[in-house]
Amino acid sequence: EVQLVESGGGLVQAGGSLRLSCAASGFAFDDYDIGWFRQAPGKEREGVSYISGSDSTTYYVDSVKGRFTNSIDNAKNTVFLQMNSLKPEDTAVYYCAAGGASYYGDVRDQSYIYWGQGTQVTVSS
Numbered sequence: 001e002v003q004l005v006e007s008g009g010g011l012v013q014a015g016g017s018l019r020l021s022c023a024a025s026g027f028a029f030d031d032y033d034i035g036w037f038r039q040a041p042g043k044e045r046e047g048v049s050y051i052s053g054s055d056s057t058t059y060y061v062d063s064v065k066g067r068f069t070n071s072i073d074n075a076k077n078t079v080f081l082q083m084n085s086l087k088p089e090d091t092a093v094y095y096c097a098a099g100g101a102s103y104y105g106d107v108r109d110q111s112y113i114y115w116g117q118g119t120q121v122t123v124s125s
Contacts, residue, residue: 001026002024002025002026002027002098002114003024003025003026004023004024004096004098004114004115004116005023005024005117006022006094006095006096006116006117006118007020007021007023007119008020008021009093009094009119009120009121009122010121010122011123011124012121012122012123012124013123013124014086014087014123014125015086016123017082017083017084017085018083018086019080019081019083020081020083020119020121021078021079021080022034022036022078022079022081022096023077023078024077024078024079024098025077027114028053029077029079030053030054032053032098032100033051033052033111033112034050034053034070034072034079034096035049035050035099035101035107035111035112036048036049036050036070036081036095036096036097037095037096037097037107038095038121039092039095039118040089041092043092046061046107047061047108048061048064048068048107049061049064049070049107050070050101050106050107051070051079052101053072053074053098056071056072057104058070059101059105059107061107063089067083067086068081068082068083069081069082069084070082081094081096083121086121086123087123088124088125089123090123091121091122091123092120092121093118093120093121094118094119094120094121095115095116095117095118096115096116097112097113097114097115097116098114099112099114
């Protein structure tokens with residue numbers, strides 16, 4: 001059974017940091033790209049980053065570039081999203097998902113087939 005489990009969310013003040021984890025089971029990381037998405041209250045879900053499970057290529061949308069860092073531990077089948085210099089606008093439920101980016105920078109929902117349950121990140125001002 002394919003499963004993705006996020007953890008590491010919480011409440012942090014603006015300027016603080018959090019590290020999200022996405023633990024996967026039931027499939028090999030090598031075959032997938034692992035994306036991070038977020039959904040703020042009243043807004044559509046947006047893709048923010050992905051990392052290739054095969055060669056660790058990363059992509060970040062402009063709003064998080066320079067602040068978020070993706071990394072992968074293939075031995076533990078776990079992906080990490082280090083989030084620094086957090087802003088109130090980063091407040092959202094964060095999801096990880098496994099799939100296949102069709103092109104560099106592809107963080108469209110439809111490219112990712114397995115999804116975690118999400119973890120809440122709240123950044124206070």
